[in-house]
Amino acid sequence: MLTVYGDIRSGNCLKVKWMLDRLRRDYRWVETDVMSGVTRSPEFLAINPAGQTPTVVLEDGRALAQSNAILVHLGEGTDLIPADAYDRARMFEWLFWEQYSHEPYIAVVRFQRAMAGKRADEIEPRLVERGHAALARMEGALTEHDWLVGDGPTLADLALVAYTRLAPEGGFELERYPAVVRWIGRVEDAFGIG
Numbered sequence: 001m002l003t004v005y006g007d008i009r010s011g012n013c014l015k016v017k018w019m020l021d022r023l024r025r026d027y028r029w030v031e032t033d034v035m036s037g038v039t040r041s042p043e044f045l046a047i048n049p050a051g052q053t054p055t056v057v058l059e060d061g062r063a064l065a066q067s068n069a070i071l072v073h074l075g076e077g078t079d080l081i082p083a084d085a086y087d088r089a090r091m092f093e094w095l096f097w098e099q100y101s102h103e104p105y106i107a108v109v110r111f112q113r114a115m116a117g118k119r120a121d122e123i124e125p126r127l128v129e130r131g132h133a134a135l136a137r138m139e140g141a142l143t144e145h146d147w148l149v150g151d152g153p154t155l156a157d158l159a160l161v162a163y164t165r166l167a168p169e170g171g172f173e174l175e176r177y178p179a180v181v182r183w184i185g186r187v188e189d190a191f192g193i194g
Contacts, residue, residue, distance in 0.1 A: 011162030
């Protein structure tokens with residue numbers, strides 16, 4: 001059986017869980033509290049030398065890390081990866097953008113506020129500014145379209161919804177982004193996210 005090492009508080013881990021649930025795959029979830037230091041233990045580093053979650057161990061014993069790489073592996077052969085080469089490349093564009101221009105701001109501010117207990121005035125303003133820039137880019141893309149790529153949900157939508165829906169925990173007011181709010185609802189419905 002596939003095993004997932006994940007911290008349920010992490011959007012990166014949740015998107016892997018949601019993907020497996022949508023695919024109705026059997027898996028074993030090993031709750032891995034990243035704040036406890038367990039990901040730096042010799043046992044965990046033997047599985048993932050980067051010491052990060054999520055990490056999956058496939059049925060054949062091979063390990064795979066990085067949430068979006070895991071999504072792509074699990075999504076092979078599904079309608080969540082576009083058949084059209086250009087749309088598939090656009091999906092990858094969003095996946096790369098999510099890890100470079102969205103998650104480092106939205107997720108980091110959320111972590112500092114909700115998990116580390118920092119006040120708003122203790123957060124580096126540049127992080128908040130770039131988080132709003134990421135949400136604004138999504139708002140622009142979703143104003144005229146229901147999905148980030150094509151006519152239905154793709155891995156891009158799943159990857160980006162994870163931390164976007166948690167953005168209010170970092171103090172980001174999603175009411176400023178009505179197209180994003182509507183999109184979150186569509187993605188939650190498509191993936192059965194409660």
